[in-house]
Amino acid sequence: KLGTPGSGKSMSCKSEILSVFLCTPDDVYVCDPEAEYYPLVKRLHGQVVKLSPTSKSYVNPLDINLNYSEDESPLALKSDFVLSFCELVMGGKNGLDAIEKTVIDRAVQVIYRPYLADPKPENMPILSDLHKALLDQNIPEADRVAQALDLYVNGSLNVFNHRTNVDIESRIVAFDIKELGKQLKKIGMLIVQDQIWGRVTQNRSQGKATWFFCDEFHLLLREEQTAAFSCEIWKRFRKWGGIPTGATQNVKDLLLSPEIENILENSDFICLLNQASGDRHILAERLNLSPQQLRYVENSEPGEGLLIYENVVLPFKNPIPKHTQLYQIMTTRLGEGATV
Numbered sequence: 001k002l003g004t005p006g007s008g009k010s011m012s013c014k015s016e017i018l019s020v021f022l023c024t025p026d027d028v029y030v031c032d033p034e035a036e037y038y039p040l041v042k043r044l045h046g047q048v049v050k051l052s053p054t055s056k057s058y059v060n061p062l063d064i065n066l067n068y069s070e071d072e073s074p075l076a077l078k079s080d081f082v083l084s085f086c087e088l089v090m091g092g093k094n095g096l097d098a099i100e101k102t103v104i105d106r107a108v109q110v111i112y113r114p115y116l117a118d119p120k121p122e123n124m125p126i127l128s129d130l131h132k133a134l135l136d137q138n139i140p141e142a143d144r145v146a147q148a149l150d151l152y153v154n155g156s157l158n159v160f161n162h163r164t165n166v167d168i169e170s171r172i173v174a175f176d177i178k179e180l181g182k183q184l185k186k187i188g189m190l191i192v193q194d195q196i197w198g199r200v201t202q203n204r205s206q207g208k209a210t211w212f213f214c215d216e217f218h219l220l221l222r223e224e225q226t227a228a229f230s231c232e233i234w235k236r237f238r239k240w241g242g243i244p245t246g247a248t249q250n251v252k253d254l255l256l257s258p259e260i261e262n263i264l265e266n267s268d269f270i271c272l273l274n275q276a277s278g279d280r281h282i283l284a285e286r287l288n289l290s291p292q293q294l295r296y297v298e299n300s301e302p303g304e305g306l307l308i309y310e311n312v313v314l315p316f317k318n319p320i321p322k323h324t325q326l327y328q329i330m331t332t333r334l335g336e337g338a339t340v
Helices: 009-023 038-043 075-090 098-111 113-117 127-135 140-153 178-205 217-221 224-239 251-256 260-265 277-287 291-297 325-330
Strands: 027-032 047-050 172-176 210-215 242-247 269-272 304-309 312-317
Touching (some): 027 178, 038 047, 075 178, 075 224, 098 113, 098 127, 178 210, 178 217, 210 217, 251 277
Parallel strands (some): 027 172, 027 210
Antiparallel strands (some): 304 312
């Protein structure tokens, strides 16, 4: 879902969430960077998991289950996740170099050995185990990664250095990561995506579909390794009975990522709401839209735009009456929302 602020992106996502919740037995998960979804989730008696530096709700980024990958060993995909995590932690413009990737992968093989041999909760590794496995290699590249991780293991940002204590019981769950702050938000989004992937693998064995709504999706595409992992997860979601939805207002940022081609190719359904002038021209070229079709995303009202499904392009209007309870729990406009 693509659109400028105020165009109705989050309202569109919430309408879809409500429809899925009421009309299917599927599970619904939301990555909520701006704490916009909790009124709807609470009204549906769902679960809100708030992750912040002061929260006592913990999610372990190193969680894994034996169904994590369709390969014989689940470690290959998990290693890609840990590489993406370390890329965000190190924060370099050029990503990880080859030796850094090697020492991280080597540490991953070490820390999961006890769990794979005896998969009980107390054998699940946490970040401090990864930190130690890097230091034990006694080479400069491993030490460099370990030093960057130290802030997240022993420092003030150690919120993810705990075993998961969140028990997901509800069909609809929102991960509220607003209070993680700028330093941790992208890491939080990556971890939530990985957690939900774990849920997709569990639901697949039960024949249940899993819907995933990720707001501010462009943030996951800014770093090379993280973008590649997100693209791989996007493809696997669909293959394993997951239905992912990414929403963003930053169309230019989104389209700058080389991985977006793979994501667009693996997306059957695109919703375009009101677009800024520069974005309209980019999207027209990328999605083969005619000038007549573009008129529907130029100065359009909230909840109006274009739906693109395979080769079909349809204009739509989906206004939600302001006097309804539904509008009150779904709107994000200042002063309009209901208190929950």
